[in-house]
Amino acid sequence: MPNSDNQDGVFNKITKEIRFYKRAEDSSDEVIAQSFSGNVETAKSTMLHADALTNNDTNGTQLEYAITADGNGIKFTIAFGTKGTAGIAESDDWADTWTTTKDSLVAADKWIKATTYTRTEKDENDNDVDVTYPAIWKSIDATPHLF
Numbered sequence: 001m002p003n004s005d006n007q008d009g010v011f012n013k014i015t016k017e018i019r020f021y022k023r024a025e026d027s028s029d030e031v032i033a034q035s036f037s038g039n040v041e042t043a044k045s046t047m048l049h050a051d052a053l054t055n056n057d058t059n060g061t062q063l064e065y066a067i068t069a070d071g072n073g074i075k076f077t078i079a080f081g082t083k084g085t086a087g088i089a090e091s092d093d094w095a096d097t098w099t100t101t102k103d104s105l106v107a108a109d110k111w112i113k114a115t116t117y118t119r120t121e122k123d124e125n126d127n128d129v130d131v132t133y134p135a136i137w138k139s140i141d142a143t144p145h146l147f
Contacts, residue, residue, distance in 0.1 A: 002060045005081035005094065010061050012080045012095040017142040018047055019073035020135040022117045032117055032135055034072045043067050047074045047137075051110040052102070059098035064146040077146035112137040 021029040036043040044053060044065055056063055061081035068075050080095035082088070090096055105111040115135045123129045 002057055002063045003081065003094065004061070005083055006061050008082045008084050010079045010081050013062075013077060013145055014079075015075065015077040015142045015145045016139050017068050017073050017075045018112065018137060018139045019068065020047070020115055020117075020137055022119070022133065022135060025119075029136060029138075031070070031072050032115075036067055036071065038067065040065050040067060040074075043074045047112060049105065049110045049113050051105050052112070055098060055101045055105060059094045059101065061094060062147060066146055075142060075146065079147075 020032040020034070022032050024030050034043070034046065036046065056076065056078055059080070060078040062079040063076065065074060065076045067073070078098070080093070080098065082093050085092075091100070102111060116132045117135050118130045118132050120128050121131050
């Protein structure tokens with residue numbers, strides 16, 4: 001549940017969409033189809049690491065999630081209040097704390113859950129073999145905001 005520091009307003013609203021991609025043989029990236037069954041909680045737990053969800057809840061003041069329009073990703077809008085402490089450094093307020101924590105989680109592979117995909121390829125004897133690769137995740141700034 002997001003924090004309640006909205007007494008002095010809510011600022012820095014951002015919206016992100018996150019999807020998993022697989023690398024095609026021609027080196028292009030293709031979205032990996034998902035089956036969330038229309039359930040936002042399933043999408044959240046499939047895509048976002050528990051630490052990412054905690055960061056959003058702890059540091060965000062307003063927060064809403066949705067499944068992307070194509071059904072293959074998670075979209076969230078987050079906005080930040082201020083702690084309202086006189087003289088607080090910007091880096092100690094909610095928006096910068098969220099960003100710093102997110103950057104640390106990304107570096108530690110604890111922002112997006114790791115996943116893989118399998119592609120059938122030919123081996124040296126021209127036999128079909130299934131090869132597993134790590135999926136790539138991409139996050140984009142999105143519009144419209146969810147609130």
